[in-house]
Amino acid sequence: MRPAGRSTYDSLYFDYPLFAAKRAPEIDGIARRRQVVIVGAGPIGMTAALTLARYGVASVLLDNKETFNDGSRATCIARASMHIFERLGVVKPFIDKALGWRFGRSYYKGRQFFRLDMPHPAHEKYLPMYNLQQQYVEKFLHDAITASPLIDMRWLSECTGIASESGGVRLEIASPEGAYQLDADYVLAADGARSTLRSQLGLRLKGENYEGRYVIADVQMDHDFPTERRALFEPESNPGGTVLIHRQPDNIWRVDYQLRDNERAEEAISEENIRTRVAAILEEIGHTGPWALEWWSIYSANTLLLDDYRQGRVFFIGDSAHIVPIFGVRGLNNGLADAHNLGWKLALVARGEADEGLLDSYSPERRGATLDVFANATKSTRFMTPPTRGWRLARDAALSLSLDHEFPRALANPRQMQPYTYGASELTPYPGRDRAFAGGPVCGAAAPNPRLADGTHLLDHAGDGMTLMIFRQRGLSSEEAALIGALAALDRRLTALIIGGAGADAPAIAIADADGALSASFSACDGAIYLLRPDLHVAGRWANLSSDEILTTAGRCLGVALS
Amino acid sequence: MTTMPFDEMEAAYELLATAIDRAGPDAEALFLTRLALLLAHDTGELSRFQNAVEAALAGITEGGAAKP
Ligand SMILES: Cc1cc2nc3c(=O)[nH]c(=O)nc-3n(C[C@H](O)[C@H](O)[C@H](O)COP(=O)(O)OP(=O)(O)OC[C@H]3O[C@@H](n4cnc5c(N)ncnc54)[C@H](O)[C@@H]3O)c2cc1C
Numbered sequence: 001m002r003p004a005g006r007s008t009y010d011s012l013y014f015d016y017p018l019f020a021a022k023r024a025p026e027i028d029g030i031a032r033r034r035q036v037v038i039v040g041a042g043p044i045g046m047t048a049a050l051t052l053a054r055y056g057v058a059s060v061l062l063d064n065k066e067t068f069n070d071g072s073r074a075t076c077i078a079r080a081s082m083h084i085f086e087r088l089g090v091v092k093p094f095i096d097k098a099l100g101w102r103f104g105r106s107y108y109k110g111r112q113f114f115r116l117d118m119p120h121p122a123h124e125k126y127l128p129m130y131n132l133q134q135q136y137v138e139k140f141l142h143d144a145i146t147a148s149p150l151i152d153m154r155w156l157s158e159c160t161g162i163a164s165e166s167g168g169v170r171l172e173i174a175s176p177e178g179a180y181q182l183d184a185d186y187v188l189a190a191d192g193a194r195s196t197l198r199s200q201l202g203l204r205l206k207g208e209n210y211e212g213r214y215v216i217a218d219v220q221m222d223h224d225f226p227t228e229r230r231a232l233f234e235p236e237s238n239p240g241g242t243v244l245i246h247r248q249p250d251n252i253w254r255v256d257y258q259l260r261d262n263e264r265a266e267e268a269i270s271e272e273n274i275r276t277r278v279a280a281i282l283e284e285i286g287h288t289g290p291w292a293l294e295w296w297s298i299y300s301a302n303t304l305l306l307d308d309y310r311q312g313r314v315f316f317i318g319d320s321a322h323i324v325p326i327f328g329v330r331g332l333n334n335g336l337a338d339a340h341n342l343g344w345k346l347a348l349v350a351r352g353e354a355d356e357g358l359l360d361s362y363s364p365e366r367r368g369a370t371l372d373v374f375a376n377a378t379k380s381t382r383f384m385t386p387p388t389r390g391w392r393l394a395r396d397a398a399l400s401l402s403l404d405h406e407f408p409r410a411l412a413n414p415r416q417m418q419p420y421t422y423g424a425s426e427l428t429p430y431p432g433r434d435r436a437f438a439g440g441p442v443c444g445a446a447a448p449n450p451r452l453a454d455g456t457h458l459l460d461h462a463g464d465g466m467t468l469m470i471f472r473q474r475g476l477s478s479e480e481a482a483l484i485g486a487l488a489a490l491d492r493r494l495t496a497l498i499i500g501g502a503g504a505d506a507p508a509i510a511i512a513d514a515d516g517a518l519s520a521s522f523s524a525c526d527g528a529i530y531l532l533r534p535d536l537h538v539a540g541r542w543a544n545l546s547s548d549e550i551l552t553t554a555g556r557c558l559g560v561a562l563s
Numbered sequence: 564m565t566t567m568p569f570d571e572m573e574a575a576y577e578l579l580a581t582a583i584d585r586a587g588p589d590a591e592a593l594f595l596t597r598l599a600l601l602l603a604h605d606t607g608e609l610s611r612f613q614n615a616v617e618a619a620l621a622g623i624t625e626g627g628a629a630k631p
Contacts, residue, residue, distance in 0.1 A: 379573075382580075390583030393591070394576055400622055410569055411576060 001071075003271055003293050008070050012220050012294045013250040014135045016067045021156035024173070026180035034060050035350045037171060037184040039159045039197055042069065043134065044318030044335040045190030046141040050088045051343025053150040054464060057350045060182065061151055062173065064158035068138040071295040072218050074332035075131050075246055075254050080419040080446060081333045082126040083459070083536065084340045093140040097249055098130035104229030106412045110236065110284075113402040114412045116229060123450040123517070125457040131227060131248050133218075134332065159191070162200050162314070169313050186346060187314045190339070195320035201311050205304035205323060207374070212385025213259045213300045214326075215268060217278050218252050221291035229414065230285070231384075233399050237280035242384050244327075245285065252294060255281055256326075258385055259298075269298050301325035301381045303374040309363040315342055322370045325377040327384050327414055334373055337419070338366045344464075344534040345559070354559025361427050369420035376415040383411060419446040422537055427556050429540070429549075436543035440523030447536050450521050453512055458497075459536055461509055465493025466539070466554050467532040471513075471524040472502035483547045484508055490554055490562075493534075500526070533557050 002010060009016035025031075036052060038045045041063035049061045077098060085091040104116030118128035145151045154175070161172030171182045189197035198205070225247065232243040241258035248254055255278055259268050267273060274296050282291060305322035309315060318335030342362045348354035386392035398408040423431050423444035431443040441447055449459045468487055470480055476498065484496045488507065496508035499518055504510035513519055522530060522541075531539045531553055540553040555562045567575070586594035603612040 386580075388580075388584050389588060389591075390585075391580040393583050394580035398576060401618075404621060405618070407566065407572060408576070411573060 001269065001271075001296055009067060011135075012292055013252060014133065016135075018066050019155035021066075021176045022154055023177040024154060024157070024175060024180055024182075026173075026182060027175075027178040031181070031183065033168060033183040033185065034058070035185045036060075036188065036346065037062065037169075037182055037186075038188040038190055039171070040189070040191035040195075040318075040320070041138075041142075041153065041155075042190060042192055042318065043074075043137050043141060043332060044339045045188065046138065046145055047084065047088070047336050047339035048188050048190060048317055048343050049151045049153075050090065050141065050144055050148070051340050052347050052350070053148045054088055055344065055347030055351065056150070057347045058150040059152070060184075061145070061153045062157040062159055063153075063155055066156050068135045068142070071297060072133040072135065072248065072252070072254065073297075074134045074137070074326075075248055076333075077130040077132055077137070078333040078419075079124070079126045079128050081336045082130065083446075083449070084336050086459075087340070087464075087535070088144070090140060090144045093143070094130065094132065094137075097136055097140075098132035099227040099247060099249055100127035100130045101227040101229070101247075102128045103226070104231065104414070106231040106233065107235070108233045108399045108403060110232075111403055113399070114409045116413065121448065121450070121521075123448075123521070125449045125451070125459070131246055133248050133250075133252065136249070137332070159196060162187070162197055164312065185313065185350070188342070188346075189314055189316045189320045190318050191320050193319040193323055195316070197314060198306070198316065198320055201314065203306055203311065203316075205306060207302065207304035207323075209304075210301040210325070210381055210385065211261075211387055212381070213263075213265060213268075213298060214256050214385075215259060215274065215277070215296060215298055217255045217257075217274055217296040218248070218294040219255060219278060219282070219291045220251050220294055221253060221282070221287060222251060222289055223247075223253060223285075223287050223291075225285075231412065231414070232281075232284070233412075234396075235281070235284055237284040238277070243281055245281075256299075257281060265298055269296065299326065301327070301377070301385070303378060305367065305370050305374075309338070309366055310359070315346070315359075315362065317342055321366070324370065324373050325381045327377060327380040330373045330377060334370060337369060340535055341366055348559055355561065356559075358557075358559030361425055365420075365422050365425050365427075368422070368424065372420050380414050419537075421445045427533065427539060427553075429553055429556060430542075433540060433542050433546075433549075437523045437528075437541065440521065440541070441538050443538055443540055445538050447530070447532050447538055448521050450518055452518070453514060458511070458518065461495065461497055461511065462532065462536060463493050463495035464534055465491045465495065466534065466557060467536070468494065468496045468550075469499055469522070469524075469530040469532070470496070470502075471499045471519050471522070471526060471528045473500045473526050475502055476504075477545070479545055479547060481505075483545065483550060486547070486551055487554055490551070490560055491558055499524075 036059040038061045049059045102118045102120050106114035157175045163170050169187045227247045230245040240260045244256040246254040302323045309321045317338040324330045345358050386395045402409045421444040428444045434442045449457045488494045498504040499511045530541045533539045
């Protein structure tokens with residue numbers, strides 16, 4: 001919602017472009033079956049389209065609106081999401097505009113009791129978190145979409161129906177230029193929390209709704225405080241409720257405050273009440289200058305998901321598949337990982353390079369990630385908004401003890417989004433090989449991205465296919481050279497990195513590791529091998545060469561049977 | 564005195580929250596007092612219990628701590 005007198009797209013800092021509806025060729029009877037149609041051009045649908053395009057697969061992208069989301073919504077982008085944007089070649093505007101951060105402070109009755117310090121190995125390329133309004137996320141993705149000849153973006157185009165059609169899917173589309181049908185091999189439902197496709201297919205989200213309600217308000221002000229997460233428990237300005245404050249670009253500050261049980265939602269979101277409550281909070285944090293109200297909304301936490309993210313040829317990605325509490329900033333980040341995960345797999349299938357079976361790994365991998373998010377989010381939600389008297393008493397006891405004692409402080413940790421480990425996936429067939437390593441990323445984990453001596457980062461050298469890393473001090477053995485050849489025959493996008501002093505013959509790339517820091521971050525002894533998936537999660541790792549297992553693993557990830 | 568690993572501390576916190584709900588509002592004070600007595604007995608050391616009592620009272624008596 002916006003203050004009285006300002007329309008939906010009348011923002012203090014963001015110029016909303018208004019996109020026109022195109023006349024779809026299907027309206028004039030020029031119909032052809034599309035490989036992929038994506039319904040919903042929110043951040044998740046756009047990321048899926050860009051991932052497919054990265055692999056050369058065309059898509060039609062539909063959205064029923066004429067522009068981006070009306071308010072800021074998601075603000076925090078996690079490191080793993082920056083890696084996805086980097087993979088898609090669109091990370092630069094994000095780096096230029098977003099505010100990176102890693103610290104936070106929690107206060108109880110005005111006294112600081114907890115300092116959040118998110119892990120940030122000094123050699124990592126990206127900070128743990130970046131704040132950026134969701135409209136910018138969508139704008140930057142859309143700029144890349146406009147530049148892509150492979151993405152047919154259609155605004156003001158609403159999907160109103162869906163049916164199976166001889167080995168494909170038929171969609172009914174309504175647009176200002178007329179209604180038409182669109183036939184597709186695969187459909188991605190990226191149509192958000194109130195997904196039309198989900199209800200059309202008779203599917204339901206399952207899980208829990210939480211009681212606590214929050215008002216989310218964005219204000220514009222000159223306010224001097226670093227980009228950190230501030231959590232105020234039992235503040236004077238909101239007794240009985242919690243307050244969260246985040247800094248965003250363009251002098252915009254996000255204020256989230258919890259409503260008390262006896263407050264009615266309709267009253268709470270009147271402009272007058274928003275102004276009174278926000279003013280009290282700003283006073284408490286020492287802001288005395290002027291401020292302007294930009295946008296507000298009301299929100300309550302849910303942990304809901306589909307039993308299966310796949311229904312035949314329809315895949316659910318983002319909010320259409322799951323709704324997660326905002327504490328810990330997972331809604332957007334979890335969805336971006338869905339889009340990227342499905343994107344590279346579907347691209348390989350659509351190109352005819354991979355067997356359809358590769359798509360079976362999407363739902364278990366990403367549902368697993370969402371269930372993991374739920375486990376963490378449930379804990380932070382219970383701390384932020386205790387659901388019962390028992391939880392409230394225990395929470396208040398922990399908070400009040402935290403002022404003078406160290407031991408309960410970490411209970412206030414927001415457990416921010418961490419990338420999920422696909423250790424149990426069928427694409428990770430040899431997790432037992434972890435036992436031969438003393439540390440480093442386990443099978444299924446996101447690979448670390450250490451800085452190299454030449455100033456680049458390790459994953460700058462990874463490609464769009466599998467990445468093989470051989471840690472070798474002296475020359476490669478003939479078996480190792482043969483493995484590279486066999487993998488290159490399976491995967492034409494293969495990147496082979498030879499780490500250490502051994503040197504490399506093309507197509508392999510030599511990466512120096514004079515001080516051994518790179519080997520140390522992977523706990524790799526001489527001869528160790530890592531195989532990374534296209535999304536740079538570890539598919540497998542071996543302390544010693546095991547060509548059969550490595551080829552089997554690559555075959556699983558690429559959806560190809562070994563001859 | 565050994566310090567509890569965080570995971571266990573968190574499990575204790577969750578156990579306590581759910582146990583207060585199980586006791587119900589009418590019996591929660593009795594439940595918490597019984598729990599304190601049992602833990603005092605378990606420590607087997609009066610001085611440690613005295614310290615814990617003082618730490619738990621700190622702030623409350625000056626009117627500074629949680630008033631649920
Ligand atoms: C008030 C609010 C605050 C939030 N705050 C946070 C936060 O702080 N942190 C966080 O991580 N997340 C937050 N979220 C969640 C975050 O915004 C979502 O997770 C994210 O937008 C999901 O992206 P999506 O692309 O899946 O869905 P959406 O962004 O909802 O996009 C779906 C798109 O599909 C379009 N569409 C829908 N139906 C059709 C149809 N039938 N035909 C064609 N197009 C259709 C819609 O117009 C929309 O553009 C918040 C959400 C809300 C509502």
